[in-house]
Amino acid sequence: MNRREACIAMLPTLVSPRILLAQVVGRMARIGFLVEPALDAPLQRAVVESLREGLRELGYIEGRNISIDFRSADGKYERLPALATELMLLKPDLLVTAYPTAALVAKDATRTLPVVAVCVDNPVLMGLAATFARPGGNFTGVGSWAHEIVSKRLQVMRELVPNARRLGILFNPLAVVGGLDSPIVEWERTLGIPIQQYKSTSPDDFEGAFAAMARDGVGGLVVLADSNTYTHRVRLNQLCLQRRMPSVWGGRDWLMGGALASYQSDFPHMFRRSATLIDKILKGTKPGDIPFEQSNKLELVIDTRAARALGITVPKTLLLSADHVIE
Structure with missing residues (x-):
């Protein structure tokens, strides 16, 4: 092998894999x-x-x-x-x-x-x-995290409204594979409180869901993240304020002044x-x-604007454990 051939043979070990990729793919x-x-x-x-x-x-x-x-x-x-x-x-x-x-x-x-x-x-x-x-x-x-992170949101909700007699979950069945029936049984056993499901696939369902929550005596709501709740998050935040419904959500960008907290993956x-x-x-x-x-990497966000509007005092333990507090 001559010197030129030897140099060519060494190229794969000298050239970045990314450059090699571009050369091979063309x-x-x-x-x-x-x-x-x-x-x-x-x-x-x-x-x-x-x-x-x-x-x-x-x-x-x-x-x-x-x-x-x-x-x-x-x-x-x-x-x-x-x-x-x-x-x-x-x-x-x-x-x-x-x-x-x-x-x-x-x-x-x-x-x-x-x-x-x-x-x-x-x-x-x-x-x-x-x-x-x-x-x-x-x-x-x-x-x-799927059911595990919802469980944590319910625990946060329980700390925010310890006197609530029932909690609710608002979710889009198109975005939740397998439904919530089975995990809710375990969450109820862990928290010692009834949990009611409310389904919503479009904003047309919001008013009916909140009316049902009022009838059922729901004292705190967990809102699962999906395109429906994200796209219409301003309206849902307004409903939480109008109905004086404390809520925990699945992402900090959902917090628009009416939602109390978010607990979600980063x-x-x-x-x-x-x-x-x-x-x-x-x-x-x-x-x-x-x-x-x-x-x-999980992130807890507390929105004190919503807490003040809803007349809720956020426990110091939650404030201290929060990754971010919105003032």
Whole structure:
């Protein structure tokens, strides 16, 4: 082997894997991104910019060696299947989904394209993975806590309104796989208080749900995060004030002056972390061989504006344990 041949042979050990990827593929890597809620300013910061930040840290620059095609259903669940099909026609190298509904639509849309599902509750229960450690199919991702985090929100609600005789949960059945019947039995046993379910798939259900809560004597409400509650969070915050209903939510961007608190996984951290999984797939690892990760960063936010408006004194223990207090 002459000197030139020896130098060429050494290139794979000297050149960055990202540069090698660009040389082998011969084009920019293409990512499709599917989400149900509108990508407004808060979600742009928490989701889009966090994802881009994570990718930049790994050497991926949009327009240089990667492109991202974003598709949002603007809060309309029925638009998701057509948007998934639209993304598939662009022939991306992989698909990223945000939140459970988009992941479930992607599951129906493809069995072969690699998918990184971010902020899903339980990928095994949702049918996205055989196990967390060995997903086995075309999905991997970063999971949020499902029933465990709802249990914690109920505990926070109990601390905020210790005299409540009944608690309620407002949720979208389209976004909760398997329903809540079974876990509610355990939560009731743990907290020693009845818990009532209230379903809402659109804002048309809000007035009826709050009227039912009043009839049922609900003294505190946990609102589960989904596109419906996010898109119409201002209206729901107003209803909480009008009905004088203390509430705990699933994300700090849902707190608009009428919601008392939020306890949720750190969304920006999860989307930054998802860039690592994208990187592995683009370098050739099969998604089924990449373990689903579990969010390990949780955030408690207390909104004292709502507490004052509702005449509630937030226990000092909660204020001291909060990651952020909105004054």
